[in-house]
Amino acid sequence: MTLSITLLGTGSPLPDPHRAGPATLVSSEADHYLVDAGRGVLMRLAAAGVTAEQLSAVLLTHLHSDHFTDLGDVITTRWVMTFEPTPLTVVGPVGTKSVVEHLLGALGPDIAYRMAHHGDLDHPPPVEVVEVEDGAVVVPGAVRVRCAPTDHKPVEPSAGFRFDHGGVAVVTAGDTVPCAGLDRLCQGADALVHTVIRKDVIERLPVQRMRDTLDYHSSPEQAAQTAQRAGVRTLVLTHYVPAFPPGRGEDWRALAAAHFDGAIEVGDDLHRVDVRAGDAS
Numbered sequence: 001m002t003l004s005i006t007l008l009g010t011g012s013p014l015p016d017p018h019r020a021g022p023a024t025l026v027s028s029e030a031d032h033y034l035v036d037a038g039r040g041v042l043m044r045l046a047a048a049g050v051t052a053e054q055l056s057a058v059l060l061t062h063l064h065s066d067h068f069t070d071l072g073d074v075i076t077t078r079w080v081m082t083f084e085p086t087p088l089t090v091v092g093p094v095g096t097k098s099v100v101e102h103l104l105g106a107l108g109p110d111i112a113y114r115m116a117h118h119g120d121l122d123h124p125p126p127v128e129v130v131e132v133e134d135g136a137v138v139v140p141g142a143v144r145v146r147c148a149p150t151d152h153k154p155v156e157p158s159a160g161f162r163f164d165h166g167g168v169a170v171v172t173a174g175d176t177v178p179c180a181g182l183d184r185l186c187q188g189a190d191a192l193v194h195t196v197i198r199k200d201v202i203e204r205l206p207v208q209r210m211r212d213t214l215d216y217h218s219s220p221e222q223a224a225q226t227a228q229r230a231g232v233r234t235l236v237l238t239h240y241v242p243a244f245p246p247g248r249g250e251d252w253r254a255l256a257a258a259h260f261d262g263a264i265e266v267g268d269d270l271h272r273v274d275v276r277a278g279d280a281s
């Protein structure tokens with residue numbers, strides 16, 4: 001069995017022509033789970049050959065805007081491109097229900113226009129929100145999903161997700177500092193996808209608003225230490241702040257490699273990592 005990780009968006013709130021906003025796709029043979037839905041997610045999803053209709057669920061790690069800017073696009077596109085009600089399951093921490101309700105409210109005029117114009121579109125976008133804190137997550141599809149609280153304070157609550165399928169386990173950490181919840185989720189997992197920022201670079205910037213971000217993100221070194229503690233075999237870094245030019249990032253890998261014995265993946269948008277049971281690829 002294989003779980004594939006596709007880095008749909010490796011960017012951050014800072015607009016970058018080469019990097020879409022935070023979004024990661026975790027796919028089995030039959031299911032696709034979208035973790036976060038940042039800027040440009042449907043363009044990258046299209047490039048990966050997956051449509052909004054094919055998503056088994058969308059899972060939000062937290063409610064920072066850059067992690068869900070394009071959730072409205074996912075909701076609308078799935079709705080207009082399906083010909084029978086096709087509910088979209090959106091999983092997220094407490095607060096997600098309210099965010100989705102407001103998103104649907106903002107889409108109200110569009111929903112009314114399209115329902116009035118298309119005779120066969122007789123229902124608004126069906127969205128089912130599942131708010132989670134800790135433990136098993138009930139989602140459509142054959143992959144077992146669970147979550148644990150992470151530490152992105154003062155952004156609260158936040159969650160990491162674990163996907164188990166056929167003896168393969170992939171964890172998506174989201175934005176977090178090292179914490180017990182993430183350690184627990186990673187125990188025995190094969191791969192960890194972790195958002196990271198270069199604290200050694202950011203701390204030297206003469207912009208307090210950038211330095212403010214130091215205390216609630218992990219550095220590549222900290223992500224590597226989390227992976228090492230849990231015995232994960234592959235660490236996938238994403239959400240690069242500051243972003244490096246496409247094709248580069250060896251310095252990020254080196255920083256992580258000093259703290260982690262396994263494989264380290266550093267990539268651009270659409271970088272894909274296939275995780276198989278019992279190997280280190």
Ligand SMILES: [Zn+2]
Nearest residue numbers: 062064152175
């Ligand atoms: Zn965040």
Ligand SMILES: [Zn+2]
Nearest residue numbers: 022064066175
């Ligand atoms: Zn972020």
